[in-house]
Amino acid sequence: MLHVADIQEHKEAYIKALKKRNFEAVELFDKVLELDEKRRTTQAQLDNTLAESNKLSKEIGNLYKSGEAKKASILKERTGNLKEDSKNLQETLNIAVVELDTLLYTIPNIPQESVPAGTSADDNEEVFRLGEVPVLAEGALPHWELAKKYDIIDFELGNKITGAGFPVYKGKGARLQRALITYFLDKNIEAGYTEYQVPLMVNEMSGFGTGQLPDKEGQMYHVTNDDLYLIPTSEVPVTNMFRDVLLEEKDLPIACTAYTPCFRREAGSYGAHVRGLNRLHQFEKVEIVRIEQPENSNTALEGMVDHIKEILNELKLPYRILRLCGGDLGFTASLTYDFEVFSTAQDRWLEISSVSNFKTFQANRLKLRIKDKQGNKRLAHTLNGSSLALPRVLAGILENYQAEDHIKIPEVLIPYCGLERIDLA
RNA sequence: GGAGAAAUGGCAGAGUGGUCGAAUGCGGCAGUCUUGAAAACUGUUGAGGGUCACACCUCCGGGGGUUCGAAUCCCUCUUUCUCCGCCA
Missing domain, CATH: 3.30.930.10 (Bira Bifunctional Protein; Domain 2)
Incomplete structure (x- = not known):
């Protein structure tokens, strides 16, 4: 399967080369790049949510250690939302990845320069x-x-x-x-x-x-x-x-x-x-x-x-x-x-x-x-x-x-x- | 097929709830020393995502669960090893 970064970099050349296969790639490539963008932004959101939740967990651990159980249980309540968020984001991400991959599987390899055009x-x-x-x-x-x-x-x-x-x-x-x-x-x-x-x-x-x-x-x-x-x-x-x-x-x-x-x-x-x-x-x-x-x-x-x-x-x-x-x-x-x-x-x-x-x-x-x-x-x-x-x-x-x-x-x-x-x- | 044990970085092998992406040894890489090499010593050394670069996130066989927090506890699958049975 093609590499998304390569599609991004050589989009026009790839579209032209795929025409030799009689394969129309314009819309597919746009959709691929769009889904990849979505994948990356969702991943970033998920990472941030997880980072925050990691930080909280660490704080809670420290509070327990210093015997401040009450403060800890207050922080605990906040982790619930983060958990919900990250679960949703993970789902969105999974869907985007599957959609992206499914699309990529349908795109054939790029014919080289020397490949003649033709139908049969x-x-x-x-x-x-x-x-x-x-x-x-x-x-x-x-x-x-x-x-x-x-x-x-x-x-x-x-x-x-x-x-x-x-x-x-x-x-x-x-x-x-x-x-x-x-x-x-x-x-x-x-x-x-x-x-x-x-x-x-x-x-x-x-x-x-x-x-x-x-x-x-x-x-x-x-x-x-x-x-x-x-x-x-x-x-x-x-x-x-x-x-x-x-x-x-x-x-x-x-x-x-x-x-x-x-x-x-x-x-x-x-x-x-x-x-x-x-x-x-x-x-x-x-x-x-x-x-x-x-x-x-x-x-x-x-x-x-x-x-x-x-x-x-x-x-x-x-x-x-x-x-x-x-x-x-x-x-x-x-x-x-x-x-x-x-x-x-x-x-x-x-x-x-x-x-x-x-x-x-x-x-x-x-x-x-x-x-x-x-x-x-x-x-x-x-x-x-x-x-x-x-x-x-x-x-x-x-x-x-x-x-x-x-x-x-x-x-x-x-x-x-x-x-x-x-x-x- | 039955019973038991195990799966951690290139390899070996610690780690049984937070300070662990993970001790230590070997190997690899770079350097010091040497005419050169070896030895010794010093440093460095997993992968993926993300970023201009950082930050940050994920990964301790795969998947799911418990928990604020999992390499560590639970379930499940797979694989490997030992013993028994069968067998080219």
Whole structure:
């Protein structure tokens, strides 16, 4: 969420930037500043009332000690009113704070200068493309048919034991996916990321810290008995490790990587685009998360993009990178690059990674700050990205590496996989 | 799941109704000494709000209560530890 002081300072620039998201902020900002003013004046009144009441209490204590009980009981009567006042002021304050916060939760992050204006995915800006889109031989199959042909992913079996969107990976399919996970983690560790294994369920505070709650509640599976949420991405538990943390400059940058399954309800998704591995309720993902000094965060973002490029180059998959336009930018992001791998058989691009700089938007909710040598504190910048989302990478490999009677394993994965190809059973 | 104990600053650990935002030790920071370092000594060192800056307010696991006044008493929730049971 945005910081009120920043809204005050950069109001006009923020209003202009939010227009790129087609978000009208003028009235909201006015209301925010008004509520903040109210918050501060009420707080001041409350503080004064409490100060007076503290003073009286001290006097009463002294009077009792010197044996002047009568004088004390006279003073006691005055505390009653103060108590009433402070109770009312506290209530007014609480209401103002809740109203202010509720409003702030509805305001998305400020898009950066480089974010193009736009209303939909069509307005995203392609910033990189590797080579030409390949053309497959006649009779090339989409990955869901390959999965069946080589008996490596069973969608029906998942249907039976859970429901749609929960596939079962089998034999060499399972092995290939496991190889990819290990390969991704190794690449990340090599690049300086520390590996974590984190809980797959999080509490409400964590969902709130990274911005899934309150507004994206319907996208997460909620375990109501224990009031826990299944993670939609490891970003949530990993970033929340740093909730309520005051870092020192020497601790930075922080770079974490984690492999987890991810769970998404995907309410409202339907149609041909959810076929096969394209969109699942449970999928595997390796994530990278960074915490940076504000002045380094955009450089760090470029570094993450380069890192993911390297992985895709090694896998020799056709891909492109998009800079998301204002209309397609996620609520919490200030700048996002999407990586898409080309699904040759489907003739469409599949998103396999999304790399974002959140600047202080998450840190403000998380209360994640940095203290410098002089003791000054400021909010950290958080970033994250997928490296990578497994099912669609898998789909890309199956489709792009298919031959008539086998699927080749990408060279870089052979040592991880212990296989050179997937043959007909 | 049952029984008991506990939760205090970066850490350890005092504090059982007012003089406590909190002793003491360790750690951190600054300085003295030293060619430099270590040791020793001196000072300093929690967080949030508020203010131009002070003042002032809030915070001793979370929430509620008693009281003129709560780290301290009461209720409740959470977490941790010990013992028993169960268990990958």
